[in-house]
Amino acid sequence: MDQIDERILTELQKNSKISMKDLAEIVHLSSPAVIERVRKLEDNDTIEGYHASVSLEKLGRNIVALILFESKDCKALANFCHHHPDVLECYRVAGEISYIAKVATHSVESLEIFIDESMKYGTPSTNIVLSSNVKKVRSTYTKESYHGEE
CATH class of the missing domain: 1.10.10.10 (Winged helix-like DNA-binding domain superfamily/Winged helix DNA-binding domain)
Known part of the structure; x- marks a missing residue:
């Protein structure tokens, strides 16, 4: 390349x-x-x-949260997340936390339902996203690209 x-x-x-x-x-x-x-x-x-790239806001999914799990049953949690319509991404990670799920939902109430349903798979810790900055992949970084210049 x-x-x-x-x-x-x-x-x-x-x-x-x-x-x-x-x-x-x-x-x-x-x-x-x-x-x-x-x-x-x-x-x-x-x-x-x-x-x-789809606007979550236009879909009415204004509540985005990162939910960290200390999982009791990793495979069951992964299956739950894979099939849940509000889960955008799910990562198995090393450390005290075993899973991180990114959830986009319609309301605080629907987020609460997700959390309640997920509790049988482990202990969740919920972090609501206030803002985000998504980066695109770059294979190498030059001085110019590091400083945001093209």
Whole structure:
């Protein structure tokens, strides 16, 4: 992977619907060359897929929480989280805490229901998200990218 591939990945993360013509202009290559590079990144699973970024607010899921679990039954908790519609992400982690679930729900009441239902799998500790800053993946950091310059 070279700097052009890294720039292609950065641009696709910003806008996965960008045309190959526009992407080619940004990275200063021909459209066929960019198409070939993107195909190779897809074939080697560097690009795992293309996704829509959906507004939780527009879906009425304004309450986001990170719930840390000291689990009694890791497999059952993982299964519960996998099938629960409010769970966006679930991580098994090492340490005192065994799982972290990211939940987006409609109300404090529905969050309480989730917590009550999950208690049979372990002890939850709930942290409501006040704000967030989601970063995109960069394969390398240059002085310019570290300082937010492109």
